[in-house]
Amino acid sequence: MSEPIIAVERITKQVKDSTGTLTILHEIDFQLPARQSVAIVGASGSGKSTLLSIIAGLDTPTTGRVRLAGADLFDMDEDQRAAVRAEKVGFVFQSFQLLGNLTALENVMLPLELQGRTDARVLATDMLKRVGLGERLRHYPKVLSGGEQQRVALARAFVVQPAVLLADEPTGSLDFATGERVMELMFELNRETGTTLVLVTHDRGIAARCDRQLRIEAGRVDLATAAL
Ligand SMILES: Nc1ncnc2c1ncn2[C@@H]1O[C@H](COP(=O)(O)OP(=O)(O)O)[C@@H](O)[C@H]1O
Numbered sequence: 001m002s003e004p005i006i007a008v009e010r011i012t013k014q015v016k017d018s019t020g021t022l023t024i025l026h027e028i029d030f031q032l033p034a035r036q037s038v039a040i041v042g043a044s045g046s047g048k049s050t051l052l053s054i055i056a057g058l059d060t061p062t063t064g065r066v067r068l069a070g071a072d073l074f075d076m077d078e079d080q081r082a083a084v085r086a087e088k089v090g091f092v093f094q095s096f097q098l099l100g101n102l103t104a105l106e107n108v109m110l111p112l113e114l115q116g117r118t119d120a121r122v123l124a125t126d127m128l129k130r131v132g133l134g135e136r137l138r139h140y141p142k143v144l145s146g147g148e149q150q151r152v153a154l155a156r157a158f159v160v161q162p163a164v165l166l167a168d169e170p171t172g173s174l175d176f177a178t179g180e181r182v183m184e185l186m187f188e189l190n191r192e193t194g195t196t197l198v199l200v201t202h203d204r205g206i207a208a209r210c211d212r213q214l215r216i217e218a219g220r221v222d223l224a225t226a227a228l
């Protein structure tokens with residue numbers, strides 16, 4: 001058996017405030033083989049976004065380990081984690097997080113430039129064409145619709161062909177048809193480039209299309225979904 005690309009081992013996340021300690025995640029365990037897709041589902045406030053941030057190494061757990069493409073994320077310092085992220089991980093958040101002072105093309109070129117690629121312009125242009133935005137290269141985010149911005153965000157995440165794509169309700173703020181298109185694109189790119197998908201979603205149809213579903217309830221994995 002090859003090593004899973006994502007291994008989450010007994011992750012607990014607690015936060016303290018004046019009223020005491022709140023446990024947001026409680027001993028979460030799961031593994032995902034490369035090229036697969038998992039939908040993380042569960043009620044609002046159950047801990048899905050916190051879990052995704054920890055898998056990304058953007059937030060730190062109170063206890064537990066995450067191995068991502070062989071790297072033990074919380075054995076590393078910030079710089080090492082950032083390097084793993086830049087090399088292996090793409091993100092799509094609900095709020096697109098595009099840079100407003102850069103054009104669509106420049107937004108998509110950025111992660112390639114950070115990797116020192118000299119072919120950034122060509123690759124970014126190709127990826128924007130693939131998401132149907134070939135006519136929008138020089139447009140700034142503020143003149144693009146929500147669906148178009150989300151597709152730019154998707155192009156930016158996919159252009160480096162990350163081993164893992166983490167998406168937090170990527171269609172949550174889109175109308176149905178646009179959401180379907182964005183999702184179609186994610187699965188297409190998953191098939192073509194073998195990118196592992198971790199999708200937080202409320203959409204049952206999308207969840208059903210993933211290889212697995214992991215249900216989080218009040219910070220715990222629903223055992224009915226744990227062994228899948
Ligand atoms: N830094 C924090 N401090 C205190 N509470 C937090 C913090 N981050 C998240 N929470 C709480 O943890 C719970 C889970 O949040 P979240 O992971 O955003 O849930 P979901 O994405 O499933 O809606 C919520 O009750 C939220 O208010």
Ligand SMILES: [Mg+2]
Nearest residue numbers: 048049050168
């Ligand atoms: Mg959330």
